[in-house]
Amino acid sequence: MSSTVISLSAASRRRLSRARASNRIFTVLLWSAGVLALLPLGFIVTYVVAKGVGILGVHFFTKTPAIIGQPGGGISEAFIGSALIVGMATLFSIPLGLLAAVYLAEYGNGRFASLVRFISEVLLSTPSIVAGVLIWTLVVARLHAFSAFAGALAITVLMWPIIARASEDVIRLVPADLREAATALGTPKWKVILRVVLPAAASGLTNTVLLAVARGLGETAPVLLTSLGSEFVNFSPSKPTDTLSLRIYHYALSPVKSWHDIAWGAALSLLAIVLVLSIGARYLVARSRKTGR
Amino acid sequence: MISLGGKTEARAPLEGSRRARLGDVVTKRVVAIAAAGVLALLLLIIIVLATGGAKALHRFGFGFFTSTKWIPTEEIFGAAPYIFGTLVTSAIALVLAVPVAVGLSLFVTEVCPKPLRTPIAVLSDMLAAIPSVVYGLWGIFVMVPWMGNTLEPFLGRTIGKIPGLGALFHGNPNGGYNIFTAGVILAVMILPIISSISREVLSAVPRELRDGAYALGATRYEVVRGVTLPFARAGVVGASVLGLGRALGETIAVSMVIGGFNGRIGFSLFHPGDSIPSLIASNFNEATGPGLQRSTLVALALILVVISLGFAALARTLVRRTNRQMRASFARAAA
Numbered sequence: 001m002s003s004t005v006i007s008l009s010a011a012s013r014r015r016l017s018r019a020r021a022s023n024r025i026f027t028v029l030l031w032s033a034g035v036l037a038l039l040p041l042g043f044i045v046t047y048v049v050a051k052g053v054g055i056l057g058v059h060f061f062t063k064t065p066a067i068i069g070q071p072g073g074g075i076s077e078a079f080i081g082s083a084l085i086v087g088m089a090t091l092f093s094i095p096l097g098l099l100a101a102v103y104l105a106e107y108g109n110g111r112f113a114s115l116v117r118f119i120s121e122v123l124l125s126t127p128s129i130v131a132g133v134l135i136w137t138l139v140v141a142r143l144h145a146f147s148a149f150a151g152a153l154a155i156t157v158l159m160w161p162i163i164a165r166a167s168e169d170v171i172r173l174v175p176a177d178l179r180e181a182a183t184a185l186g187t188p189k190w191k192v193i194l195r196v197v198l199p200a201a202a203s204g205l206t207n208t209v210l211l212a213v214a215r216g217l218g219e220t221a222p223v224l225l226t227s228l229g230s231e232f233v234n235f236s237p238s239k240p241t242d243t244l245s246l247r248i249y250h251y252a253l254s255p256v257k258s259w260h261d262i263a264w265g266a267a268l269s270l271l272a273i274v275l276v277l278s279i280g281a282r283y284l285v286a287r288s289r290k291t292g293r
Numbered sequence: 294m295i296s297l298g299g300k301t302e303a304r305a306p307l308e309g310s311r312r313a314r315l316g317d318v319v320t321k322r323v324v325a326i327a328a329a330g331v332l333a334l335l336l337l338i339i340i341v342l343a344t345g346g347a348k349a350l351h352r353f354g355f356g357f358f359t360s361t362k363w364i365p366t367e368e369i370f371g372a373a374p375y376i377f378g379t380l381v382t383s384a385i386a387l388v389l390a391v392p393v394a395v396g397l398s399l400f401v402t403e404v405c406p407k408p409l410r411t412p413i414a415v416l417s418d419m420l421a422a423i424p425s426v427v428y429g430l431w432g433i434f435v436m437v438p439w440m441g442n443t444l445e446p447f448l449g450r451t452i453g454k455i456p457g458l459g460a461l462f463h464g465n466p467n468g469g470y471n472i473f474t475a476g477v478i479l480a481v482m483i484l485p486i487i488s489s490i491s492r493e494v495l496s497a498v499p500r501e502l503r504d505g506a507y508a509l510g511a512t513r514y515e516v517v518r519g520v521t522l523p524f525a526r527a528g529v530v531g532a533s534v535l536g537l538g539r540a541l542g543e544t545i546a547v548s549m550v551i552g553g554f555n556g557r558i559g560f561s562l563f564h565p566g567d568s569i570p571s572l573i574a575s576n577f578n579e580a581t582g583p584g585l586q587r588s589t590l591v592a593l594a595l596i597l598v599v600i601s602l603g604f605a606a607l608a609r610t611l612v613r614r615t616n617r618q619m620r621a622s623f624a625r626a627a628a
Contacts, residue, residue: 019512026514030404033396034413037488040481041420044431051434099327107321108328116328118609119335125535125605126338126598127542128425129570133577133594134338137345157334164331188313190320218424221544221574228578245426249545252430260434267427278422282415 045271052268055261065231065247071258075266077233081148081241085227086216088152088237089159094209096156097163104164105171106193117168123161131157132225140226148234148241151227155216162212170204171197207281214277218270220245244270338598346592349585357592361558365580370589372596374554378472378566379597382547383540385476385562386483391533393480394487399521402495403513414492421485429549432478437550440477441469445563460560470552473562475571478546483536490535490612494528495521497619524619531611538604542597544570569597 059074066073104117135154140146174197182192198205220243223229229246230239244266251263349370350357360371401413445466453462466473498521506516522529552565553575567575573590580586 019515023512023514026517027404030396030400033393034400034405037393037397037484038413038416038420040484041416041423043435044423044427047431047435048427096327096330099324100331103321103324103328107324112325113328116331118606120331121609122602122605123331123335125538125542125601127544127570127594127601129544129573130338130342130542130594130598133345133573133591134341136577137341137591157338160334161331164328188310188316190316191313193320214422218422218426220424220426221570224545224574225577245424245545248426248430249549252426252433252549263430267430270424271427274422274424275419278418279415282418 048264048267048271051261051264052266055265056268060262060265064233065262066258068256073262075242075244075247075262077230078242078244078247078266079269080233080235081227081230082217082243082245084235084237085148085151085223085241085243086155086213088149089155089216090209090213092152092156093159093163093212096160097212098167098205100160100164101167101171102193102198104168106189106197108168117165120161120164124165126158126161128158128219129221129225131155132222135222136225145238146226146228146240147238148227149237151223151241151243152237154222154226155219158219158222159212159216162215163208166208166211167201167205170208171201173204174200210277210281214274214281217243217277218245218274220249224249335602339595342591342595342598346588346595349588349592352585353589361556363554365584365586368585370585372569372589372593374558375567375569375572375593376596377558378551378554379541379568379570381472381562381566382476382479382551382568383537385473386479386540387533387537389477389480390484390487390536394484394532394536395491395529397484397488398492398495399517401492403517403521414489417485417488420481421489425482425543425545426549428478428482428546432474432546432550436478437469437474439469440471440474441466445469445471445473449563461562464559464561464563466563467552467565470550470565471563472551472566475547475551475566475568476562478550479540479543482543482546483539486539487532487536490532491525491529494525494532494612494615497528497616498524499619499622525615527611527618528615531608531615533608534604534611535608538601538608541568541604542570542601544574547571548574569593573597 059072061074061079062076063072063074064077065075100116100120104113104120107113108117131154134157135150139150139153143150178196178200179192182196183189187195223243223246227243227246228240229250230242234241248263248266248270251259251266254260353360353370357370357372358376359373360369361373362369362371363374364370397413397417401410405413445462448462449464449466453459462473502520502524503516506520511519547568548571551567551571554567554572555565557564558566573594576586577590580590
């Protein structure tokens, strides 16, 4: 009898030490997964900063591309073009996305709403090149011209579902008491939405828009097929237009060394803008949570 | 109160309510139309691409998917190498990214010291925010040379010697511009997507269940293997499928490092190739004229969008079902 007790305890001691060993290995694996996952971020950011920072100067921001073989030149047309195209895309996708989000959050309990919710989530995975092919067929092929307007439409195809889906969650976070209080005062529903719900959700909505803008600024494939790129400063929606992403793409694939340097500078600028927008968005949310409501 | 009284009670409520009702009806209509617009967008994508690609699909029929010939001057186009390139790059990305991504999310939810949690979540979101073209630039000037000169020759000397499996890592890496490099970059790109969604699913596993297992003396490894992962499995699978959908459709970074299809499909991952998106990106603007090439590219875009949105739909369904199940069992546990 006593021997069974001893053998049992030996077995369980073995089990225990095996469990401890596997647990230790597991913990080490998780730590290395954490480190491994964040390594690329460190590599990419370090490289982009190290290679890009040297080229940033006044000319970089104020001049247009130099002729092949000539040193210097800048990418002012790309900054302006990115602002023009993504600006227009933001103007198109804010009302489209926000109205759809209001529907989903305020009226969205039926079948139709859950279908819309599902589809807008699925559309988040639209391959960006497809947005380009779509707008090329609908706009560029018909007007026989690449244009900033077409580029903006292609970016809208990608930004609209982002704003619609993310804004719904933000609007739903507005406390029910606010709505009920306003309704109890006899305010009609449309006025509750416009005067109470949307203002209460304002900072969160700004956040979703900033994230969508960041995404739009980084897109290359859709504008490649619709806005094409250009070496000149352009303010007209009806002309081919450059963007930061297109400039990086074309220069990276070129064999010219001085263009590679400019591509790194453009990448640094783009990365800085995109990260500031995403982190700025986060800060806005954090602040609105802290101030309550 | 009283001074407001008389007038409002006599006329305003009626008039006001009529106007309010009209306002409500109009508002509901307008927002419902915007919501319907999302559905219309999906239909528009499908219809436009189907119309544009009809000519090519009609001409080539099913052979389009199996033919490897791409001869623009003779109007012969086959999609097989590009479908192959898309599937293989995405598969490499999944194989490399899923273990690390799930590891990262378990790291954040299980072992990471509390003060580190938010910074790590922020960093992994930053990784997701890096534009595709920046990955491509970094790919060309950093990854491609390193892969071509260091890692891939090394893999060729080691794994390449193993019979069977070695065939995957055999041959000349084409200076690093090849399918394997594209897959590795894709892995980095989809990692934050997979990890953020599986983090969400994993942290939704009811505390009571895990605490119960710990109380029985289970180690962290046993809790994760026996409770957390089985509970969140469908959600983690969903997150991976979502990452797969992203990988299939990723365009610019892939097109910058994959090298371009050179007419040979082989077992080796070191061959240069093309994926559907990279093919469209690099050929669309050159495919001028009334010929079939443009229609072929549009048809490929249709195939691409159907596959990647199909995977996205599957993924969302899986994630949603897991979350719902967890809520249900949590309610049962609490009752």
